[in-house]
Amino acid sequence: MKASEKILEQIRREQLRPKPRWHFVLKNALAWLAFAVAVILGGLAFSVILFAIQQTEFELLDHLNHSGIELFLGLLPLIWLVLLIAALLTSMLSVRHSKRGYKYGILQLTGYSTGLSILLGTLFFISGGAQKIESAFASTVSAYESIQEKKIQLWTLPEEGYLSGTIQELRGDTLRLTDFTGKEWEVIYRDANWPPAVLMEPGEQIKLMGEMQNE
Known part of the structure; x- marks a missing residue:
């Protein structure tokens, strides 16, 4: 066949x-x-x-x-x-x-x-x-x-000199800052360089680079 x-x-x-x-x-x-x-x-x-x-x-x-x-x-x-x-x-x-x-x-x-x-x-x-x-x-x-949440984590490393959050109060050359985890910090910003776009007033969200002296 x-x-x-x-x-x-x-x-x-x-x-x-x-x-x-x-x-x-x-x-x-x-x-x-x-x-x-x-x-x-x-x-x-x-x-x-x-x-x-x-x-x-x-x-x-x-x-x-x-x-x-x-x-x-x-x-x-x-x-x-x-x-x-x-x-x-x-x-x-x-x-x-x-x-x-x-x-x-x-x-x-x-x-x-x-x-x-x-x-x-x-x-x-x-x-x-x-x-x-x-x-x-x-x-x-x-x-x-989200990417924004990851950025916040990156800028919440005080031991490495990175801190971000919202300004609560300004007193002379210090400011009181609440980070994005709810913890409050007192920051000495004497001689700090601030970008012109940053408004140094309560309610402003900022990112800081510096050195942690104590918690």
């Missing part, structure tokens, strides 16, 4: 039927929809990563015993890195399962997916959307620690 006859016999025996055209059209549409959603999610994740880079105060590296990568990763919640990687992989797999996905190599898929996510992420970041996305996520997911 010829190979073609064997195939026909198998089709008759198993009563195989060709899939309708709409099945392939729907599969192709879903593949491209998944690609679009993945690229958008990747763009959102990349925009938050850019926001984290912007918020990383690398000048602190001269005073803190941390590398730039450690400081950056300390500010960036890993969920955004995981989301970015997952989105890129999903977008690549989606295109591969589309009608003409076989035409694209791995490098092409990686380049297209990464490039589109970077482009969208940059646009989100420039428009100010990254901070809104991150803040909305932080307010929705209670277990999530």
Whole structure:
């Protein structure tokens, strides 16, 4: 029996039927929809990563015993890195399962997916959307620690000379400060250099670099 006859016999025996055209059209549409959603999610994740880079105060590296990568990763919640990687992989797999996905190599898929996510992420970041996305996520997911909260932790290291909080009272060359954990401090700011934008008055939130003499 010829190979073609064997195939026909198998089709008759198993009563195989060709899939309708709409099945392939729907599969192709879903593949491209998944690609679009993945690229958008990747763009959102990349925009938050850019926001984290912007918020990383690398000048602190001269005073803190941390590398730039450690400081950056300390500010960036890993969920955004995981989301970015997952989105890129999903977008690549989606295109591969589309009608003409076989035409694209791995490098092409990686380049297209990464490039589109970077482009969208940059646009989100420039428009100010990254901070809104991150803040909305932080307010929705209670277990999530926002970049701002991590910055506060970074600036609440009095033993290393970093303190931040709200001015409560000014007396001569000292001020009473309540840090973001609720603890009160008395700070001697004689001969301190203050940026012009900082208003030395009660209610002003400030960041300080100095030396802790006693608790």
